[in-house]
Every structure is written in C-alpha cells, then in structure tokens.
Amino acid sequence: MRCFFSFSITCLLFLAPLPVLSMQFEASIDKNKMTLDEDVTVTIQVSGEDVQDNVPFPAIQESPDFKFVNKNNYQNSSQNITVINGRFKKSIVRTVTFQFVFKPVRIGECQLPSFAFNYNNTQKNFAGSKIQVLKESPESADIDFFFTFSKNKLFVNEQMVLTAVLRKKAGSAVNQIKRPEIEKNLSRYFWMKPVTDKVEGKIESVNGQNYEVYRISFIAFPVLAGTIKIPSVPLEYTVVERRRQQNRDPFFNDAFFNSFFDNATTKTKTKYSSPVTLEVKDLPSLRKPADFQGAVGVFSIAAMVDKTNIKAGEALNLKVTVSGRGNEKSFNAVHIKNIDRFEVFDPEITATADVKGGEVRITKIFKYVLIPQVEGAYSIGPITLYYFNPDRGVYDSAQTEIAISVKPGKVSRTSGERYLSKEEIKLVGKDIQYIKTSAGRLTDQSKRLYREPLFALLTVFPFLFTLVFALVQRQRERLETDIEYARMKKARKKAARLLAGAETQVAHSAGGEFFATINKSLSGYIADKLNLAAAGLTNDMIRETLLKRGVGNVAVDEVLGFFNECDLYRFGSMSASETERRAQYRKAEALITRLEKELK
CATH class of the missing domain: 2.60.40 (Immunoglobulin-like)
Structure with missing residues (x-):
C-alpha cells in the first residue's frame, strides 16, 4: 500500500x-x-x-x-x-x-x-x-521522522548503514504509527537488506521531553552515481481528536459528565521525512580491469575439484567459492583462464547474504562441470574475481588456481589421434580365405561389364562417397577444434533438450524449477549462438548483441520481456497455473524458432 x-x-x-x-x-x-x-x-x-x-x-x-x-x-x-x-x-x-x-x-x-x-x-x-x-503541521512537535546515514560520501555499490528514526512524544494525541515502506520508496536509489526484522522502541529524552523512539536499520548499497537527492518518504499515523458535546442542562456541565459524553475520533495523517543529499562517486575508469563486472567491497576466492587425475573426455566438477564483504548481486561470474582447454557447461550459482557486525557478508558459489579436451599437466585458471576496494580506492583482485593431470582418453587434441574403447572395436574379417571346392554358378564371359548401366553407377559411386566422407570428416574436425562454431551449430539441439525437460515439468513442477529451465533454454541458446558466456549474460548485453546481429527491435523486446516474466515467477511471490506454464513453454519454443531464422 x-x-x-x-x-x-x-x-x-x-x-x-x-x-x-x-x-x-x-x-x-x-x-x-x-x-x-x-x-x-x-x-x-x-x-x-x-x-x-x-x-x-x-x-x-x-x-x-x-x-x-x-x-x-x-x-x-x-x-x-x-x-x-x-x-x-x-x-x-x-x-x-x-x-x-x-x-x-x-x-x-x-x-x-x-x-x-x-x-x-x-x-x-x-x-x-x-x-x-x-509553516508547520499541527502534529510536527509530537512526531518526527528522519533518516541518518553512516556515510554521506561513498562509491556506487559501496555498503553503508541507513537508519530510519521515528520519534513520538510521550502522552501526545498520536495514536498508531504504520511502518513506513522504506524499501519500496528508496528502491530506485539503493539495494537494501534489513539489519533485523524486529523493531523495538525505547524511551529517550529530547530537549527535556520524553519520546518513544524507534529505529529501523538497513544495509544499503547505492546504485546511482552523482549528487543523489533522496526524496521525502511518507509516514502514516493516526491522531485521536476529542469533541465535547454541548449540553443545554447546566447540571451536565460537570467534569465527570463532560469526559463521559466526549466523542473521540481518529484521523489518519501523513508526516514526511526531510530530503537528504548524498554524494555517490562513480567507479574510476583508470586501471579498470577488462573483466571487471561491478563487484565493490573486499572478497576472497577458493576453488576445489573432485579429482585432479583424469582422462581426456571425462567430466570433473569444479567448485568456486567467493566470500567477503559486499553486494552479491553486483557480479554473476568469475574469470577463468585456459578455459578453452575444456568443454564447459553453464555453472550452477547459489548465494547467501548475512548481516554481521553492521555489514553484509556474502558467500557465492559457482559449480562448473568441465570436460578436459587436452592431455597433459596444467592448471585450471588462474580463477579471478576483479573488484573495487572502496577502503583503498583502487581495483583489486582475488585469485586461485588448481593443478590437474589429464591422461590420454577418448578425446585428445594434442596428437590428433582418436582413442577407441572396447565397445567400438569390431571384428571386420579373418586372415584365412578358403578355396572353394565346387564351381558354383557360371556366367557368360562374352558380356562386357563396362557396357552395363550398373558399371557406370559403380564407377561414379566411389567419387561421390569420397566427397561426402571428406565433407563429413571436415565438419567433424571443425566441430572438435572450433569451439565457437560447435556452440553455434549445437545451440538449437541443446535448447531442444532443455525444453524437453521443461515439458515434463509443466504439469508437476511448483513453478520455480520449470521457469528456471525454460529461462536457461533461451539464455543458453542465445549465449551459444552468439558465443557469449552464459554465466555473465545481462539484458543489456543481450539487447546490444542481438541488435548488432540484425535482430529486429520487436523480437528483442519480446525476448527481454520473456526473461522478465520468468524472473517474476522464479523470484517473486507470483505463482503460475499449469495453463500459464504451458503458454510460457510455447512462447520459449516460438522465440527460439524466431531467433534461429533471424540469426542465419
């Protein structure tokens, strides 16, 4: 409200x-x-x-x-x-x-x-x-509402403590105070997290007068740069007003009867906080790392794999954990060097944020599935998170790496050989050819085989077979060596597999899992088709890249609208019926088909 x-x-x-x-x-x-x-x-x-x-x-x-x-x-x-x-x-x-x-x-x-x-x-x-x-509202002396900030000058995405202070004069006509919708009114300026859900009042003396004082504190991260004018925030409260009834009989003009016949009414009124000005500095462009995503604070990084000795073509699990002081929503990926040596699947990302000691402490985990394509001893990484340290006013980074040993396997890009498994080895013939003891069926040798139509067909067939085989082999080699081309060619099939999984969730999923799957099918398709990292894909990047590739404004708006609708169902309080889920499923299919045509 x-x-x-x-x-x-x-x-x-x-x-x-x-x-x-x-x-x-x-x-x-x-x-x-x-x-x-x-x-x-x-x-x-x-x-x-x-x-x-x-x-x-x-x-x-x-x-x-x-x-x-x-x-x-x-x-x-x-x-x-x-x-x-x-x-x-x-x-x-x-x-x-x-x-x-x-x-x-x-x-x-x-x-x-x-x-x-x-x-x-x-x-x-x-x-x-x-x-x-x-000049002044009648209740201004009875109630006060204002904001305090732990910092008045800070950087974009730097955390601070924002406190709303409510003061009500003890014994005043102010009756009830509604909790102000602070997050709703200030969401354009800050990403906010409450310090506590409980609000307890206490009596304090201000200029010799007792007040009931309530404080609501948040950890706030400014999202806009410049001189930010925080507008007035409304606070609704009720005031009790008493009206004395006029009595014609002087007998009733007594203090007891006057108080008995008084009519008490309540009125809802609004108090506005005073506007506040903050100086929010944009992050400096000097020495900004190319892979910086917007993280502000102080962070550390750690990584682990489930096995360090592995064969080429086998999968391993990589877990990267980022922890520290800052806003987990300001970054969605870490930078991994030497990643071209692996087939990489989109990471599973989880995050937690807790308020400790007046600061937001976050832990963000990225779980990758990697399939090494190159044999040898080398490292995964360095795995790096670039961030801006507001305490020092400089860009910094947290790094780690993991050494692994990759032995020859079914896939190898160093020697060009292909390793066969036992299942792939088949019996193709025998060494001994036995002599036939009977003549069998005899044919007329006077006929010239080269005059037969079949001869001409058999003569051309090897050339056609060789040509087709060469084209298929060339396509296979390109898929194995050209990762960008392979992602683009496999994008539609990969999206179709995800949509097939989503179709089974239409009737049984609670909603969040289904919308996460169809969201991933479309975002993964776009990332593979355009050779982008799916983990760090944003709406702005999607819009800019699709428009550059010649996709029309209408189609781009429909794609971004689809992502926004999925987010509402995934992270909001909205629930979707089976009919609505089926409609979103068909919409995802149609958008992928449309992009497939426009991105030719």
Missing part, C-alpha cells in the same frame, strides 16, 4: 491542427498539502506504440512559488495482445516516466509550475496544480 496520496494534475491540451499519435498522458503529484521543509514530486507519464528512445523532458514553465530541485526519467515497455476476427495482433507499448522535484519558497496557496511537452509533432501542455503550503 502506498503511504502517500496521488492527486491528478489538471492537464490542458491546446487544440491545434496537429497529427494525432497513439499516445497517452498521465500526470500526478504526491501531495496537495505540505510544509516549507518538504519536497513535492510531479510525475508525468507518456506511453504508446509511437514512443521511441530519447524522448525529451517536458519543458518547465517557471513558477514564483517553487524552486526546481532535480529531475530524472526512466523507461519500460510492455507487450499487448489483441484478438480481431480470430487473429492475434501484438504491439509493444513503451512508457517513459518523468519526475520533477520542487521545493516551496513561501507559505500559503501556491501554484506549481506548468509543463510543455513536444515530441514528434505532438504537443501537450500541463497546467500546474495548486498546493497548500503550511
């Missing part, structure tokens, strides 16, 4: 002979009453099929009652499906949200600035709403 009221801004469109595009507009403000120390946020949304990238900000018409604080925007898209005469029509609707923050400069009834929007020959004008600005 949102803790603040939204009120529609009066929107006036000046009529003119302009072309009409399929765009919709929405505008709102987060409050219509405020005090001088509060901010007001104006939100304008533009959506439609004609909305593309780089939509400009609406122009602000200055107002003498408010001063501009900051602005930001973000974009998302959704897919609409309509059925007309039995035919399905898909459309991508993009929504661009603009937010403007203002602070009042005087008390009284004030007018917010108006806005003018101009995009692709479409104009829209928004008239500013009127807002009542108060």
Whole structure:
C-alpha cells in the first residue's frame, strides 16, 4: 500500500491542427498539502506504440512559488495482445516516466509550475496544480521522522548503514504509527537488506521531553552515481481528536459528565521525512580491469575439484567459492583462464547474504562441470574475481588456481589421434580365405561389364562417397577444434533438450524449477549462438548483441520481456497455473524458432 496520496494534475491540451499519435498522458503529484521543509514530486507519464528512445523532458514553465530541485526519467515497455476476427495482433507499448522535484519558497496557496511537452509533432501542455503550503503541521512537535546515514560520501555499490528514526512524544494525541515502506520508496536509489526484522522502541529524552523512539536499520548499497537527492518518504499515523458535546442542562456541565459524553475520533495523517543529499562517486575508469563486472567491497576466492587425475573426455566438477564483504548481486561470474582447454557447461550459482557486525557478508558459489579436451599437466585458471576496494580506492583482485593431470582418453587434441574403447572395436574379417571346392554358378564371359548401366553407377559411386566422407570428416574436425562454431551449430539441439525437460515439468513442477529451465533454454541458446558466456549474460548485453546481429527491435523486446516474466515467477511471490506454464513453454519454443531464422 502506498503511504502517500496521488492527486491528478489538471492537464490542458491546446487544440491545434496537429497529427494525432497513439499516445497517452498521465500526470500526478504526491501531495496537495505540505510544509516549507518538504519536497513535492510531479510525475508525468507518456506511453504508446509511437514512443521511441530519447524522448525529451517536458519543458518547465517557471513558477514564483517553487524552486526546481532535480529531475530524472526512466523507461519500460510492455507487450499487448489483441484478438480481431480470430487473429492475434501484438504491439509493444513503451512508457517513459518523468519526475520533477520542487521545493516551496513561501507559505500559503501556491501554484506549481506548468509543463510543455513536444515530441514528434505532438504537443501537450500541463497546467500546474495548486498546493497548500503550511509553516508547520499541527502534529510536527509530537512526531518526527528522519533518516541518518553512516556515510554521506561513498562509491556506487559501496555498503553503508541507513537508519530510519521515528520519534513520538510521550502522552501526545498520536495514536498508531504504520511502518513506513522504506524499501519500496528508496528502491530506485539503493539495494537494501534489513539489519533485523524486529523493531523495538525505547524511551529517550529530547530537549527535556520524553519520546518513544524507534529505529529501523538497513544495509544499503547505492546504485546511482552523482549528487543523489533522496526524496521525502511518507509516514502514516493516526491522531485521536476529542469533541465535547454541548449540553443545554447546566447540571451536565460537570467534569465527570463532560469526559463521559466526549466523542473521540481518529484521523489518519501523513508526516514526511526531510530530503537528504548524498554524494555517490562513480567507479574510476583508470586501471579498470577488462573483466571487471561491478563487484565493490573486499572478497576472497577458493576453488576445489573432485579429482585432479583424469582422462581426456571425462567430466570433473569444479567448485568456486567467493566470500567477503559486499553486494552479491553486483557480479554473476568469475574469470577463468585456459578455459578453452575444456568443454564447459553453464555453472550452477547459489548465494547467501548475512548481516554481521553492521555489514553484509556474502558467500557465492559457482559449480562448473568441465570436460578436459587436452592431455597433459596444467592448471585450471588462474580463477579471478576483479573488484573495487572502496577502503583503498583502487581495483583489486582475488585469485586461485588448481593443478590437474589429464591422461590420454577418448578425446585428445594434442596428437590428433582418436582413442577407441572396447565397445567400438569390431571384428571386420579373418586372415584365412578358403578355396572353394565346387564351381558354383557360371556366367557368360562374352558380356562386357563396362557396357552395363550398373558399371557406370559403380564407377561414379566411389567419387561421390569420397566427397561426402571428406565433407563429413571436415565438419567433424571443425566441430572438435572450433569451439565457437560447435556452440553455434549445437545451440538449437541443446535448447531442444532443455525444453524437453521443461515439458515434463509443466504439469508437476511448483513453478520455480520449470521457469528456471525454460529461462536457461533461451539464455543458453542465445549465449551459444552468439558465443557469449552464459554465466555473465545481462539484458543489456543481450539487447546490444542481438541488435548488432540484425535482430529486429520487436523480437528483442519480446525476448527481454520473456526473461522478465520468468524472473517474476522464479523470484517473486507470483505463482503460475499449469495453463500459464504451458503458454510460457510455447512462447520459449516460438522465440527460439524466431531467433534461429533471424540469426542465419
């Protein structure tokens, strides 16, 4: 539930002979009453099929009652499906949200600035709403709400302690206080983890007055760089108001009867925290490692395998454990050198995060299945995690490696030989050919074999066989030596195997396992087809690479929308019915088929 009221801004469109595009507009403000120390946020949304990238900000018409604080925007898209005469029509609707923050400069009834929007020959004008600005709310002395930060200057993804402080004057008319939705209101600025789920109050004296004080602490990681203006966060509470009934009989004008006949009512009111400014520095580009993924903190790395002596072509299990102080969501892979000597399967990734001593301590485990292709004694690695150390202000790394010995096996790329197993050795003939004792069937030797049609066919057949064999052998050698080509050729079959497994989960899976499988089928297909590492694949990388390979915007949006839907079912609280799971299964099949055609 949102803790603040939204009120529609009066929107006036000046009529003119302009072309009409399929765009919709929405505008709102987060409050219509405020005090001088509060901010007001104006939100304008533009959506439609004609909305593309780089939509400009609406122009602000200055107002003498408010001063501009900051602005930001973000974009998302959704897919609409309509059925007309039995035919399905898909459309991508993009929504661009603009937010403007203002602070009042005087008390009284004030007018917010108006806005003018101009995009692709479409104009829209928004008239500013009127807002009542108060010097001080009546309950401001009875309740207080503000934030404290352990650091006011820090790097992107550097952890700090964010504390929300709620103070209620003891014995005041303030009755109940709802827990503020801090994570919801600040999720655009921080990735947050509560220090504890329990919130206990205690009595503290402030300026000689007793207050009930509650503190809610989080470990917070800023996700935006620059001068970040943390907006006001709403806090809902109830106030008890008593009304005395008027009695005509003076007999009842007694303190006892007055208190007995008083009517007590409760009203819900809102208190806003004061905005806070943080200086968040972006990570330096100087000496940034090429394989740096965004990890910030201090980490260590360890690795182990289930066997160090192995034959070529046999599988071994590699377990890489990263632990330390930081945000586990900031990296999704480790860098492994000499990995081209192995056939590598996508890792299984698990992570845990605990708050200890006011810090987030994480453990992230990557489990790989590797099949060595080259015989000899060599190392897996170095296995490296590159990270930025905010304490020292420099990039650092954690490394480890494991020595293994690979003996000749069924697969070997050093000598070019192919080792045969006992099952592959077959009896092809015998040394002794016996002399026949009977003449058997005799044929007319006067016939010329070269005149027979069969002779011509048999003459051409060896050449055709040799040509086909050479092509097949060349294809096989390329699949064994060219890993990029092999991944691309096997991508569809590998995705089909995963989808076949997902089909068996449609009716019986609880949902998470099924959506993880179809997600892996499509992401693995894209990674193999484009020769990318599946472990570190992000939506931005997928969009950029697919567009470069000539895949259309609509198809790319559908692929990313599919991943977002899977994540909602995997990590959110949503559950999917069997019908919805079957629909997602068919959608994954269709997307893979479509990409197979567009990536030819």
